[in-house]
Amino acid sequence: MKKYKRSFIFILQLMLLMLPSIVMAEDEPTTGQIQTNLNFVWTLLAAFLVFFMQAGFAMVEAGFTRAKNATNIIMKNLMDFSVGSLAYWAVGFGVMFGVSSTGWFGTSSFFFSDFDKDKDLWVYAFWMFQVVFAATAATIVSGAMAERTKFVGYLLYSAIVSMLIYPVFGSWAWGSLYKGSGWLEGLGFIDFAGSTVVHSVGGWAGLAGAIVLGPRIGKFGKDGQSKPIPGHNIPLAALGVFILWFGWFGFNPGSTTVGDTSIALIAVNTNLAAAAGAVFAMLTAWCVYGKPDAGISLNGALAGLVAITAGCANLTPFWSVVTGAIAGVVVLFSIIFLDKIKVDDPVGAVSVHGVCGAWGTLAAGLFNAEKMFDMKIVGVQLLGIFACFIWVFVTAFIMFKIISATVGLRASEEEEREGLDLSEHGAVAYPDFSVSTH
Amino acid sequence: MIKVEAVIKPFKLDAVKDKLNEIGIKGLTVTEVKGFGRQKGHTELYRGTEYQVDFLPKVKLDIIISKEMEDQVVSAIVNTAQTGKIGDGKIFITDLKEVIRIRTGDKGKEAI
Numbered sequence: 001m002k003k004y005k006r007s008f009i010f011i012l013q014l015m016l017l018m019l020p021s022i023v024m025a026e027d028e029p030t031t032g033q034i035q036t037n038l039n040f041v042w043t044l045l046a047a048f049l050v051f052f053m054q055a056g057f058a059m060v061e062a063g064f065t066r067a068k069n070a071t072n073i074i075m076k077n078l079m080d081f082s083v084g085s086l087a088y089w090a091v092g093f094g095v096m097f098g099v100s101s102t103g104w105f106g107t108s109s110f111f112f113s114d115f116d117k118d119k120d121l122w123v124y125a126f127w128m129f130q131v132v133f134a135a136t137a138a139t140i141v142s143g144a145m146a147e148r149t150k151f152v153g154y155l156l157y158s159a160i161v162s163m164l165i166y167p168v169f170g171s172w173a174w175g176s177l178y179k180g181s182g183w184l185e186g187l188g189f190i191d192f193a194g195s196t197v198v199h200s201v202g203g204w205a206g207l208a209g210a211i212v213l214g215p216r217i218g219k220f221g222k223d224g225q226s227k228p229i230p231g232h233n234i235p236l237a238a239l240g241v242f243i244l245w246f247g248w249f250g251f252n253p254g255s256t257t258v259g260d261t262s263i264a265l266i267a268v269n270t271n272l273a274a275a276a277g278a279v280f281a282m283l284t285a286w287c288v289y290g291k292p293d294a295g296i297s298l299n300g301a302l303a304g305l306v307a308i309t310a311g312c313a314n315l316t317p318f319w320s321v322v323t324g325a326i327a328g329v330v331v332l333f334s335i336i337f338l339d340k341i342k343v344d345d346p347v348g349a350v351s352v353h354g355v356c357g358a359w360g361t362l363a364a365g366l367f368n369a370e371k372m373f374d375m376k377i378v379g380v381q382l383l384g385i386f387a388c389f390i391w392v393f394v395t396a397f398i399m400f401k402i403i404s405a406t407v408g409l410r411a412s413e414e415e416e417r418e419g420l421d422l423s424e425h426g427a428v429a430y431p432d433f434s435v436s437t438h
Numbered sequence: 439m440i441k442v443e444a445v446i447k448p449f450k451l452d453a454v455k456d457k458l459n460e461i462g463i464k465g466l467t468v469t470e471v472k473g474f475g476r477q478k479g480h481t482e483l484y485r486g487t488e489y490q491v492d493f494l495p496k497v498k499l500d501i502i503i504s505k506e507m508e509d510q511v512v513s514a515i516v517n518t519a520q521t522g523k524i525g526d527g528k529i530f531i532t533d534l535k536e537v538i539r540i541r542t543g544d545k546g547k548e549a550i
Protein backbone atom coordinates (compact mmCIF):
# COMPACT_ATOMS: atom_id res chain seq x y z
CA MET A 1 0.00 0.00 0.00
CA LYS A 2 2.83 2.39 0.86
CA LYS A 3 4.52 1.71 -2.49
CA TYR A 4 1.43 2.73 -4.44
CA LYS A 5 0.97 5.83 -2.30
CA ARG A 6 4.53 6.98 -3.10
CA SER A 7 4.04 6.50 -6.83
CA PHE A 8 0.70 8.25 -6.65
CA ILE A 9 2.26 11.27 -4.89
CA PHE A 10 5.10 11.26 -7.45
CA ILE A 11 2.66 11.34 -10.36
CA LEU A 12 0.67 14.08 -8.66
CA GLN A 13 3.84 16.19 -8.23
CA LEU A 14 4.71 15.61 -11.87
CA MET A 15 1.29 16.80 -12.97
CA LEU A 16 1.53 19.86 -10.74
CA LEU A 17 4.86 20.74 -12.35
CA MET A 18 3.39 20.44 -15.82
CA LEU A 19 0.33 22.50 -14.91
CA PRO A 20 1.72 25.93 -15.82
CA SER A 21 2.82 24.87 -19.29
CA ILE A 22 -0.51 23.12 -19.91
CA VAL A 23 -2.50 26.19 -18.85
CA MET A 24 -0.32 28.75 -20.69
CA ALA A 25 0.46 26.76 -23.84
CA GLU A 26 -2.21 28.68 -25.78
CA ASP A 27 -0.95 32.20 -24.72
CA GLU A 28 2.82 31.94 -24.99
CA PRO A 29 4.08 33.56 -28.18
CA THR A 30 6.73 31.98 -30.31
CA THR A 31 9.94 33.88 -30.90
CA GLY A 32 8.71 34.51 -34.43
CA GLN A 33 5.58 36.17 -33.08
CA ILE A 34 7.60 38.27 -30.69
CA GLN A 35 9.75 39.50 -33.58
CA THR A 36 6.62 40.30 -35.59
CA ASN A 37 5.15 42.21 -32.69
CA LEU A 38 8.43 44.09 -32.30
CA ASN A 39 8.36 44.98 -35.99
CA PHE A 40 4.88 46.40 -35.60
CA VAL A 41 5.84 48.40 -32.51
CA TRP A 42 9.04 49.77 -34.02
CA THR A 43 7.46 50.68 -37.36
CA LEU A 44 4.55 52.45 -35.71
CA LEU A 45 6.76 54.25 -33.20
CA ALA A 46 8.89 55.46 -36.09
CA ALA A 47 5.75 56.54 -37.94
CA PHE A 48 4.71 58.62 -34.93
CA LEU A 49 8.15 60.30 -34.89
CA VAL A 50 7.84 61.13 -38.59
CA PHE A 51 4.35 62.49 -37.94
CA PHE A 52 5.86 64.88 -35.44
CA MET A 53 8.04 66.25 -38.25
CA GLN A 54 4.89 68.00 -39.48
CA ALA A 55 5.21 70.26 -36.43
CA GLY A 56 8.86 70.75 -37.36
CA PHE A 57 8.02 71.86 -40.90
CA ALA A 58 5.28 74.19 -39.64
CA MET A 59 7.63 75.91 -37.19
CA VAL A 60 10.49 76.22 -39.69
CA GLU A 61 8.20 77.79 -42.26
CA ALA A 62 6.47 80.10 -39.77
CA GLY A 63 9.80 81.23 -38.34
CA PHE A 64 11.36 82.03 -41.71
CA THR A 65 8.36 84.00 -43.04
CA ARG A 66 6.58 87.16 -41.97
CA ALA A 67 4.19 87.38 -39.04
CA LYS A 68 1.33 88.58 -41.22
CA ASN A 69 1.25 85.16 -42.93
CA ALA A 70 1.73 82.91 -39.91
CA THR A 71 -1.87 81.66 -39.73
CA ASN A 72 -1.78 80.86 -43.43
CA ILE A 73 1.43 78.85 -43.00
CA ILE A 74 -0.15 76.85 -40.18
CA MET A 75 -3.28 76.16 -42.17
CA LYS A 76 -1.32 75.01 -45.19
CA ASN A 77 0.72 72.66 -43.02
CA LEU A 78 -2.34 71.34 -41.17
CA MET A 79 -4.14 70.72 -44.41
CA ASP A 80 -1.42 69.20 -46.55
CA PHE A 81 -1.22 66.54 -43.87
CA SER A 82 -4.95 66.12 -43.40
CA VAL A 83 -6.00 66.30 -47.04
CA GLY A 84 -2.93 64.28 -47.95
CA SER A 85 -3.76 61.52 -45.47
CA LEU A 86 -7.24 61.11 -46.89
CA ALA A 87 -5.99 61.23 -50.46
CA TYR A 88 -3.26 58.68 -49.72
CA TRP A 89 -5.76 56.34 -48.07
CA ALA A 90 -8.16 56.64 -50.98
CA VAL A 91 -5.81 56.49 -53.95
CA GLY A 92 -2.16 57.21 -53.27
CA PHE A 93 -1.23 54.10 -51.34
CA GLY A 94 -2.72 51.91 -54.02
CA VAL A 95 -0.86 53.70 -56.78
CA MET A 96 2.39 53.36 -54.86
CA PHE A 97 2.13 49.85 -53.44
CA GLY A 98 -0.70 48.17 -55.26
CA VAL A 99 -0.21 45.36 -57.70
CA SER A 100 1.75 46.78 -60.61
CA SER A 101 1.64 44.92 -63.88
CA THR A 102 3.73 47.47 -65.73
CA GLY A 103 6.25 48.49 -63.07
CA TRP A 104 5.13 52.11 -63.51
CA PHE A 105 2.15 52.41 -61.12
CA GLY A 106 -0.08 50.27 -58.90
CA THR A 107 -3.72 49.48 -59.50
CA SER A 108 -5.01 47.86 -56.32
CA SER A 109 -5.33 48.51 -52.57
CA PHE A 110 -7.43 51.67 -52.92
CA PHE A 111 -9.31 52.45 -49.68
CA PHE A 112 -7.61 49.34 -48.22
CA SER A 113 -9.97 47.37 -50.45
CA ASP A 114 -7.89 44.32 -51.16
CA PHE A 115 -6.62 43.23 -47.82
CA ASP A 116 -8.03 40.64 -45.45
CA LYS A 117 -8.40 42.34 -42.11
CA ASP A 118 -8.67 39.09 -40.26
CA LYS A 119 -5.33 37.91 -41.52
CA ASP A 120 -2.94 40.68 -42.46
CA LEU A 121 -2.80 43.59 -40.04
CA TRP A 122 0.65 44.55 -41.32
CA VAL A 123 -0.89 46.70 -44.06
CA TYR A 124 -2.23 49.04 -41.34
CA ALA A 125 1.20 49.51 -39.80
CA PHE A 126 2.82 49.82 -43.19
CA TRP A 127 0.25 52.34 -44.42
CA MET A 128 0.69 54.39 -41.25
CA PHE A 129 4.41 54.52 -41.88
CA GLN A 130 3.99 55.36 -45.57
CA VAL A 131 1.35 58.05 -45.14
CA VAL A 132 3.59 60.15 -42.93
CA PHE A 133 6.30 59.88 -45.59
CA ALA A 134 3.87 61.03 -48.28
CA ALA A 135 2.85 63.92 -46.06
CA THR A 136 6.50 64.90 -45.62
CA ALA A 137 6.93 65.22 -49.38
CA ALA A 138 3.72 67.24 -49.63
CA THR A 139 4.57 69.71 -46.91
CA ILE A 140 7.98 70.58 -48.34
CA VAL A 141 6.25 72.50 -51.11
CA SER A 142 4.44 74.74 -48.64
CA GLY A 143 7.69 76.52 -47.79
CA ALA A 144 8.71 77.19 -51.39
CA MET A 145 5.29 78.66 -52.14
CA ALA A 146 4.89 80.64 -48.94
CA GLU A 147 3.42 84.14 -48.53
CA ARG A 148 1.70 84.42 -51.92
CA THR A 149 -0.30 81.24 -52.62
CA LYS A 150 -4.07 81.12 -52.59
CA PHE A 151 -5.27 78.63 -50.01
CA VAL A 152 -7.74 76.92 -52.35
CA GLY A 153 -5.01 76.35 -54.91
CA TYR A 154 -2.82 74.84 -52.23
CA LEU A 155 -5.55 72.44 -51.08
CA LEU A 156 -5.94 71.18 -54.63
CA TYR A 157 -2.20 70.70 -54.92
CA SER A 158 -2.15 68.69 -51.66
CA ALA A 159 -4.69 66.24 -52.99
CA ILE A 160 -3.04 65.80 -56.38
CA VAL A 161 0.51 65.36 -55.09
CA SER A 162 -0.64 62.72 -52.57
CA MET A 163 -2.77 60.84 -55.05
CA LEU A 164 -0.59 60.95 -58.11
CA ILE A 165 2.76 62.71 -58.32
CA TYR A 166 4.37 61.30 -55.16
CA PRO A 167 2.99 57.73 -55.35
CA VAL A 168 3.84 57.14 -59.02
CA PHE A 169 7.52 57.87 -58.48
CA GLY A 170 7.34 56.05 -55.15
CA SER A 171 6.08 52.95 -56.92
CA TRP A 172 9.10 53.00 -59.23
CA ALA A 173 11.54 52.91 -56.33
CA TRP A 174 9.69 51.17 -53.48
CA GLY A 175 6.69 49.34 -54.94
CA SER A 176 7.93 45.88 -54.02
CA LEU A 177 7.95 46.74 -50.32
CA TYR A 178 4.32 45.71 -50.43
CA LYS A 179 2.43 44.35 -53.42
CA GLY A 180 3.86 46.38 -56.24
CA SER A 181 7.05 46.42 -58.24
CA GLY A 182 8.99 49.27 -59.76
CA TRP A 183 11.22 49.48 -62.81
CA LEU A 184 13.75 51.65 -60.98
CA GLU A 185 14.20 49.41 -57.98
CA GLY A 186 14.58 46.54 -60.38
CA LEU A 187 17.74 48.21 -61.65
CA GLY A 188 19.19 48.36 -58.14
CA PHE A 189 18.33 51.98 -57.25
CA ILE A 190 19.40 52.75 -53.67
CA ASP A 191 17.18 55.15 -51.73
CA PHE A 192 16.71 53.62 -48.32
CA ALA A 193 14.47 56.20 -46.64
CA GLY A 194 13.72 58.60 -49.47
CA SER A 195 16.28 61.31 -50.35
CA THR A 196 14.77 61.19 -53.82
CA VAL A 197 11.43 59.47 -53.24
CA VAL A 198 10.38 61.96 -50.57
CA HIS A 199 12.68 64.97 -50.46
CA SER A 200 13.52 65.52 -54.11
CA VAL A 201 9.88 64.94 -55.03
CA GLY A 202 8.92 67.70 -52.59
CA GLY A 203 11.81 69.90 -53.66
CA TRP A 204 11.14 69.75 -57.42
CA ALA A 205 7.39 70.21 -56.94
CA GLY A 206 8.24 73.24 -54.83
CA LEU A 207 10.50 74.54 -57.57
CA ALA A 208 7.68 74.22 -60.10
CA GLY A 209 5.33 76.02 -57.75
CA ALA A 210 7.75 78.84 -57.01
CA ILE A 211 8.36 79.37 -60.72
CA VAL A 212 4.67 79.36 -61.67
CA LEU A 213 3.85 81.74 -58.80
CA GLY A 214 6.65 84.17 -59.36
CA PRO A 215 8.52 85.99 -56.60
CA ARG A 216 6.92 87.79 -53.67
CA ILE A 217 6.26 91.50 -54.09
CA GLY A 218 9.38 93.41 -53.14
CA LYS A 219 11.70 90.40 -53.29
CA PHE A 220 13.59 91.58 -56.37
CA GLY A 221 14.25 95.29 -56.89
CA LYS A 222 13.80 97.28 -60.08
CA ASP A 223 17.36 96.55 -61.21
CA GLY A 224 16.96 92.91 -60.28
CA GLN A 225 18.88 92.93 -57.02
CA SER A 226 17.63 90.49 -54.40
CA LYS A 227 16.19 92.03 -51.24
CA PRO A 228 16.00 89.94 -48.09
CA ILE A 229 12.57 89.52 -46.53
CA PRO A 230 13.56 88.46 -43.00
CA GLY A 231 11.60 85.82 -41.12
CA HIS A 232 9.73 86.94 -38.03
CA ASN A 233 10.92 84.39 -35.51
CA ILE A 234 14.30 82.69 -35.69
CA PRO A 235 13.86 80.76 -32.40
CA LEU A 236 10.69 79.26 -33.85
CA ALA A 237 12.59 78.22 -36.96
CA ALA A 238 15.27 76.65 -34.77
CA LEU A 239 12.63 74.77 -32.78
CA GLY A 240 11.35 73.46 -36.08
CA VAL A 241 14.78 72.22 -37.12
CA PHE A 242 15.30 70.43 -33.81
CA ILE A 243 11.91 68.77 -34.13
CA LEU A 244 12.76 67.68 -37.68
CA TRP A 245 16.13 66.30 -36.54
CA PHE A 246 14.36 64.38 -33.78
CA GLY A 247 11.69 63.05 -36.13
CA TRP A 248 14.36 61.95 -38.58
CA PHE A 249 15.32 59.26 -36.06
CA GLY A 250 12.02 57.71 -37.06
CA PHE A 251 12.40 58.56 -40.74
CA ASN A 252 15.70 56.79 -41.32
CA PRO A 253 16.00 53.98 -38.76
CA GLY A 254 12.27 53.32 -39.06
CA SER A 255 12.64 52.50 -42.73
CA THR A 256 13.93 49.08 -41.78
CA THR A 257 10.31 48.39 -40.67
CA VAL A 258 11.97 45.67 -38.63
CA GLY A 259 12.99 45.90 -34.98
CA ASP A 260 16.55 44.69 -35.00
CA THR A 261 20.10 45.86 -34.42
CA SER A 262 20.51 47.43 -37.87
CA ILE A 263 18.70 50.55 -36.66
CA ALA A 264 21.72 51.53 -34.55
CA LEU A 265 24.09 52.24 -37.46
CA ILE A 266 21.33 54.07 -39.33
CA ALA A 267 20.71 56.34 -36.34
CA VAL A 268 24.42 57.08 -35.99
CA ASN A 269 24.76 57.90 -39.70
CA THR A 270 21.72 60.15 -39.51
CA ASN A 271 23.01 62.13 -36.56
CA LEU A 272 26.54 62.51 -37.93
CA ALA A 273 25.33 63.75 -41.30
CA ALA A 274 23.06 66.32 -39.66
CA ALA A 275 25.85 67.57 -37.43
CA ALA A 276 28.30 67.75 -40.33
CA GLY A 277 25.75 69.59 -42.42
CA ALA A 278 25.16 72.19 -39.70
CA VAL A 279 28.87 72.73 -39.03
CA PHE A 280 29.92 72.98 -42.66
CA ALA A 281 27.04 75.24 -43.62
CA MET A 282 27.99 77.51 -40.73
CA LEU A 283 31.67 77.53 -41.76
CA THR A 284 30.78 78.23 -45.39
CA ALA A 285 28.51 81.11 -44.43
CA TRP A 286 31.21 82.42 -42.11
CA CYS A 287 33.68 82.47 -45.01
CA VAL A 288 31.27 83.94 -47.55
CA TYR A 289 29.50 86.50 -45.33
CA GLY A 290 31.92 87.01 -42.47
CA LYS A 291 29.49 85.82 -39.78
CA PRO A 292 28.16 82.41 -38.64
CA ASP A 293 24.64 82.83 -39.96
CA ALA A 294 21.85 81.15 -38.01
CA GLY A 295 19.45 80.63 -40.87
CA ILE A 296 22.10 79.03 -43.07
CA SER A 297 23.37 76.83 -40.23
CA LEU A 298 19.84 75.62 -39.53
CA ASN A 299 19.32 74.87 -43.21
CA GLY A 300 22.67 73.07 -43.18
CA ALA A 301 21.50 70.63 -40.53
CA LEU A 302 18.44 69.86 -42.62
CA ALA A 303 20.55 69.52 -45.75
CA GLY A 304 22.72 66.91 -44.02
CA LEU A 305 19.66 65.01 -42.88
CA VAL A 306 18.12 65.03 -46.34
CA ALA A 307 21.35 63.91 -47.94
CA ILE A 308 21.98 60.92 -45.65
CA THR A 309 18.41 59.68 -46.06
CA ALA A 310 19.27 57.67 -49.19
CA GLY A 311 22.44 55.98 -47.95
CA CYS A 312 21.86 55.79 -44.18
CA ALA A 313 21.84 52.00 -44.28
CA ASN A 314 24.69 51.32 -46.71
CA LEU A 315 27.27 53.97 -45.78
CA THR A 316 29.87 53.90 -43.03
CA PRO A 317 29.80 56.66 -40.39
CA PHE A 318 32.86 58.33 -41.94
CA TRP A 319 31.21 58.64 -45.34
CA SER A 320 28.00 59.82 -43.68
CA VAL A 321 29.97 62.72 -42.25
CA VAL A 322 31.38 63.45 -45.71
CA THR A 323 27.89 63.29 -47.24
CA GLY A 324 26.47 65.67 -44.66
CA ALA A 325 29.40 68.07 -44.86
CA ILE A 326 29.16 68.38 -48.64
CA ALA A 327 25.39 68.93 -48.32
CA GLY A 328 26.05 71.77 -45.88
CA VAL A 329 28.26 73.52 -48.44
CA VAL A 330 26.03 72.73 -51.43
CA VAL A 331 22.89 74.08 -49.77
CA LEU A 332 24.28 77.60 -49.39
CA PHE A 333 25.47 77.78 -52.99
CA SER A 334 22.15 76.41 -54.19
CA ILE A 335 20.32 79.15 -52.27
CA ILE A 336 22.58 81.77 -53.82
CA PHE A 337 22.08 80.27 -57.29
CA LEU A 338 18.28 80.19 -57.09
CA ASP A 339 18.34 83.80 -55.96
CA LYS A 340 20.49 84.67 -58.96
CA ILE A 341 18.03 83.10 -61.41
CA LYS A 342 15.21 85.00 -59.68
CA VAL A 343 13.40 82.04 -58.13
CA ASP A 344 11.97 83.14 -54.78
CA ASP A 345 12.09 80.29 -52.27
CA PRO A 346 11.28 81.86 -48.88
CA VAL A 347 12.63 79.03 -46.71
CA GLY A 348 15.20 77.32 -48.92
CA ALA A 349 13.02 74.25 -49.46
CA VAL A 350 14.17 73.62 -53.02
CA SER A 351 17.83 73.82 -52.02
CA VAL A 352 17.51 71.70 -48.88
CA HIS A 353 15.18 69.03 -50.22
CA GLY A 354 15.51 69.04 -54.01
CA VAL A 355 19.20 69.71 -54.52
CA CYS A 356 20.50 67.96 -51.39
CA GLY A 357 18.12 65.08 -51.98
CA ALA A 358 19.75 64.59 -55.37
CA TRP A 359 23.24 64.90 -53.82
CA GLY A 360 22.36 62.37 -51.13
CA THR A 361 21.09 59.89 -53.69
CA LEU A 362 24.31 60.25 -55.65
CA ALA A 363 26.36 59.88 -52.45
CA ALA A 364 24.55 56.63 -51.65
CA GLY A 365 25.98 55.24 -54.88
CA LEU A 366 29.43 56.83 -54.66
CA PHE A 367 30.12 55.93 -51.03
CA ASN A 368 28.36 52.55 -51.01
CA ALA A 369 30.29 50.63 -48.35
CA GLU A 370 30.21 47.30 -50.14
CA LYS A 371 31.51 48.71 -53.41
CA MET A 372 32.80 52.27 -53.30
CA PHE A 373 32.71 54.43 -56.43
CA ASP A 374 31.17 51.67 -58.53
CA MET A 375 30.14 53.47 -61.72
CA LYS A 376 27.39 51.01 -62.53
CA ILE A 377 25.63 51.74 -59.24
CA VAL A 378 26.31 55.45 -59.64
CA GLY A 379 24.77 55.28 -63.09
CA VAL A 380 21.53 53.85 -61.71
CA GLN A 381 21.48 56.52 -59.01
CA LEU A 382 21.84 59.26 -61.62
CA LEU A 383 19.09 57.67 -63.68
CA GLY A 384 16.78 57.74 -60.66
CA ILE A 385 17.68 61.34 -59.86
CA PHE A 386 16.87 62.51 -63.36
CA ALA A 387 13.75 60.36 -63.72
CA CYS A 388 12.44 61.95 -60.54
CA PHE A 389 13.23 65.47 -61.68
CA ILE A 390 11.56 65.02 -65.04
CA TRP A 391 8.45 63.26 -63.71
CA VAL A 392 7.90 65.59 -60.77
CA PHE A 393 8.88 68.94 -62.25
CA VAL A 394 6.91 68.45 -65.46
CA THR A 395 3.73 67.10 -63.87
CA ALA A 396 3.85 69.63 -61.03
CA PHE A 397 4.44 72.50 -63.44
CA ILE A 398 1.45 71.45 -65.56
CA MET A 399 -0.67 70.97 -62.44
CA PHE A 400 0.19 74.42 -61.08
CA LYS A 401 -0.48 76.02 -64.44
CA ILE A 402 -3.91 74.39 -64.56
CA ILE A 403 -4.70 75.42 -60.98
CA SER A 404 -3.54 78.93 -61.82
CA ALA A 405 -5.85 79.07 -64.84
CA THR A 406 -8.87 77.69 -62.98
CA VAL A 407 -9.29 78.47 -59.26
CA GLY A 408 -6.20 80.67 -59.23
CA LEU A 409 -2.84 80.05 -57.64
CA ARG A 410 -1.43 83.44 -56.68
CA ALA A 411 -3.04 85.80 -54.20
CA SER A 412 -3.80 89.32 -55.42
CA GLU A 413 -1.35 92.15 -54.79
CA GLU A 414 -3.57 93.68 -52.11
CA GLU A 415 -4.06 90.34 -50.36
CA GLU A 416 -0.33 89.76 -50.39
CA ARG A 417 0.45 93.21 -48.97
CA GLU A 418 -2.20 92.97 -46.28
CA GLY A 419 -1.04 89.52 -45.29
CA LEU A 420 -2.68 86.21 -46.15
CA ASP A 421 -3.81 85.71 -42.55
CA LEU A 422 -6.41 88.40 -42.96
CA SER A 423 -7.37 87.90 -46.57
CA GLU A 424 -7.52 84.09 -46.59
CA HIS A 425 -8.45 83.22 -43.03
CA GLY A 426 -10.13 86.34 -41.66
CA ALA A 427 -7.89 86.56 -38.61
CA VAL A 428 -4.31 87.50 -37.83
CA ALA A 429 -1.97 85.25 -35.90
CA TYR A 430 -0.73 88.03 -33.59
CA PRO A 431 -3.64 90.41 -32.83
CA ASP A 432 -1.64 91.98 -30.00
CA PHE A 433 1.05 93.22 -32.37
CA SER A 434 1.02 95.44 -35.41
CA VAL A 435 2.43 93.09 -38.02
CA SER A 436 1.47 94.23 -41.47
CA THR A 437 3.96 97.01 -41.96
CA HIS A 438 6.31 95.11 -44.29
CA MET B 439 12.36 125.78 -40.56
CA ILE B 440 9.31 123.55 -40.80
CA LYS B 441 8.35 120.07 -39.80
CA VAL B 442 6.57 117.90 -42.36
CA GLU B 443 4.60 115.02 -40.84
CA ALA B 444 3.29 112.49 -43.34
CA VAL B 445 1.05 109.53 -42.51
CA ILE B 446 1.28 107.05 -45.38
CA LYS B 447 0.58 103.42 -46.23
CA PRO B 448 3.36 101.18 -44.87
CA PHE B 449 4.38 99.60 -48.16
CA LYS B 450 5.07 103.04 -49.63
CA LEU B 451 7.80 103.79 -47.12
CA ASP B 452 10.75 102.62 -49.20
CA ALA B 453 9.59 104.45 -52.30
CA VAL B 454 9.04 107.72 -50.40
CA LYS B 455 12.39 107.43 -48.65
CA ASP B 456 14.18 106.90 -51.97
CA LYS B 457 12.43 109.85 -53.59
CA LEU B 458 13.24 112.16 -50.68
CA ASN B 459 16.84 111.03 -50.86
CA GLU B 460 16.88 112.01 -54.54
CA ILE B 461 15.81 115.60 -53.78
CA GLY B 462 18.40 116.01 -51.08
CA ILE B 463 16.69 115.00 -47.84
CA LYS B 464 19.25 112.95 -45.98
CA GLY B 465 17.49 112.18 -42.70
CA LEU B 466 14.07 111.39 -41.33
CA THR B 467 12.30 109.70 -38.43
CA VAL B 468 9.71 106.96 -38.87
CA THR B 469 7.09 105.73 -36.43
CA GLU B 470 4.67 102.84 -36.78
CA VAL B 471 1.18 104.11 -36.05
CA LYS B 472 -2.44 103.02 -36.27
CA GLY B 473 -5.28 105.15 -37.42
CA PHE B 474 -8.27 105.73 -39.61
CA GLY B 475 -9.86 108.49 -41.58
CA ARG B 476 -12.31 107.77 -44.33
CA GLN B 477 -10.82 104.32 -44.87
CA LYS B 478 -12.95 101.94 -42.84
CA GLY B 479 -11.41 99.11 -40.89
CA HIS B 480 -12.29 95.51 -41.46
CA THR B 481 -14.02 92.58 -39.78
CA GLU B 482 -11.97 89.83 -38.25
CA LEU B 483 -12.90 86.38 -37.08
CA TYR B 484 -11.93 84.72 -33.80
CA ARG B 485 -13.17 81.21 -33.05
CA GLY B 486 -16.36 81.78 -34.95
CA THR B 487 -17.16 85.29 -33.71
CA GLU B 488 -16.77 88.39 -35.84
CA TYR B 489 -15.40 91.61 -34.47
CA GLN B 490 -14.65 95.01 -35.95
CA VAL B 491 -11.12 96.35 -36.20
CA ASP B 492 -11.16 100.09 -36.80
CA PHE B 493 -7.49 100.97 -36.71
CA LEU B 494 -5.33 100.32 -39.70
CA PRO B 495 -1.54 100.18 -39.60
CA LYS B 496 0.19 103.20 -41.10
CA VAL B 497 3.64 104.71 -41.02
CA LYS B 498 4.40 108.31 -40.00
CA LEU B 499 7.41 110.23 -41.26
CA ASP B 500 8.82 113.29 -39.52
CA ILE B 501 10.98 115.40 -41.83
CA ILE B 502 12.64 118.69 -40.79
CA ILE B 503 13.44 121.06 -43.67
CA SER B 504 14.07 124.68 -44.43
CA LYS B 505 11.04 126.62 -45.63
CA GLU B 506 12.29 126.81 -49.25
CA MET B 507 12.09 123.06 -49.70
CA GLU B 508 8.44 122.80 -48.64
CA ASP B 509 6.81 122.53 -52.08
CA GLN B 510 9.43 120.08 -53.37
CA VAL B 511 9.07 117.77 -50.41
CA VAL B 512 5.28 117.85 -50.41
CA SER B 513 5.02 116.95 -54.09
CA ALA B 514 7.66 114.26 -53.68
CA ILE B 515 5.60 112.62 -50.95
CA VAL B 516 2.24 113.08 -52.63
CA ASN B 517 3.40 111.69 -55.97
CA THR B 518 5.18 108.68 -54.49
CA ALA B 519 2.76 107.73 -51.69
CA GLN B 520 -0.39 108.05 -53.73
CA THR B 521 -2.29 104.95 -54.84
CA GLY B 522 -5.58 106.62 -55.65
CA LYS B 523 -7.43 104.44 -53.16
CA ILE B 524 -8.91 105.60 -49.88
CA GLY B 525 -6.36 105.45 -47.04
CA ASP B 526 -3.39 107.04 -48.83
CA GLY B 527 -2.83 109.30 -45.81
CA LYS B 528 -2.25 112.96 -44.97
CA ILE B 529 0.54 115.51 -44.62
CA PHE B 530 0.71 118.04 -41.77
CA ILE B 531 3.05 121.04 -41.84
CA THR B 532 4.06 122.99 -38.75
CA ASP B 533 6.52 125.77 -38.03
CA LEU B 534 9.54 124.70 -36.03
CA LYS B 535 11.06 126.88 -33.29
CA GLU B 536 14.56 125.39 -33.03
CA VAL B 537 16.73 122.50 -34.16
CA ILE B 538 19.89 121.39 -32.29
CA ARG B 539 22.44 118.73 -33.22
CA ILE B 540 23.35 116.85 -30.06
CA ARG B 541 26.86 115.79 -31.10
CA THR B 542 28.17 119.25 -31.98
CA GLY B 543 25.70 121.72 -30.49
CA ASP B 544 24.89 123.24 -33.93
CA LYS B 545 21.70 125.20 -34.04
CA GLY B 546 19.23 126.38 -36.67
CA LYS B 547 19.73 125.64 -40.38
CA GLU B 548 23.18 124.04 -39.87
CA ALA B 549 21.61 121.46 -37.63
CA ILE B 550 19.15 120.21 -40.28
